[in-house]
Amino acid sequence: MIPSNDELLIDDLREGFRQYLEVEYPHIKNKSVTLSDAFYLQRHNIGISFWEALRNEGTMEQCREKLEEYFKDVRKMKSPRSNSFTYMSSIKILKEYIDKTFGGVHRESNDISDEYENIISPIDEEDDLIPKPCIDEIEKYLRKWDNLENYTLQENALEKLFNRTYPQNTEIEDVLIKVSSLNDFYSTNIFSPFTVAKHIVALNIDSRLANSDVTLVNDIARVKMDNGNVINFYSFATKYCSHHKPYDYPIYDSYVDKILRYYRDEDSFYNFKTAELKEFPLFKDILIAFRSFYGLEDYTLKDIDRYLWQLGKEKFPNKY
Secondary structure, X not given: OOOOHHHHHHHHHHHHHHHHHHHHOOOOOOHHHHHHHHOHHHHOXXXXXXXXXXXXHHHHHHHHHHHXXXXXXXXXXXXXXXXXXXXXXXXXXXXXXXXXXXXXXXXXXXXXXXXXXXXXXXXXXXXXOOOOOOHHHHHHHHHHHHOOHHHHHHHXXXXXXXXXXXOOOOOHHHHHHHHHHHHHHHOOOOOOHHHHHHHHHHHOOHHHHHOOOOOHHHHXXXXXXXXXXXXXXXXXXXXXXXXXXXXXXXXXXXXXXXXXXXXXXXXXXXXXXXHHHHOHHHHHHHHHHHHHXXXXXXXXXXXXXXXXXXXXXXXXXXXX
């Protein structure tokens, strides 16, 4: 059974929140309880929806009241009021995470961020199939890219920052501003930019970048946090390397992930396991195979990346 869009979103949100707890709340001993309590409304109908509860202070108070009523009337708990405040302490941390990372849950929709691009909206069977990759299709999407002023200006700013202003990665101040800028532009979920920047400096990456070392991405991605836990910032790492050498390091994100899997299943352009998309040397090989299979060798991997990202965003839009 294919999970619903909401189930897919919650899986991504839960994983991001788990990482947030590891970084921001290391003192909480049993984080699994906090994680479970924060998503209680996803598992139980208490009279207010999960997303509605997270909108503002008013709806959070409604949530607490509904929890108290639910614990009293349905669960028959001995201390429903006290229990409601206990659960709300975890839900408040979740709201804090959403507010900091995505600017809150908007009233118009449940769209909290493009960062959770893993949400697949199944293509309506009455719609046309996704077009086969070809020169006409890639040219169409590259023209669209040129007209995306916010993205093109953002990319130009990052290109200047990475390649002209701070091209080296030996000084913590230089790396920190690059990490922070990427995190701000792309919402890459880096909760401790200094820790990530320190990790990058310690890796001494400049010679490896110069040699287009494909193993570098996964080394950057796996960051040991101050509490000893290792977090995998894979999408961020592909972006960090790509902004130094865009033609050698294609960017991974979940729109690209979904569209590659779609064409794998449709056309068998390359036999790969989904997990291999998060091993960068294999990910790059998969993109090269995609380019070759569809006769797109005249285009750079950066062109392919922009094409796949836009196509994935269009065909598998976020719907919360």
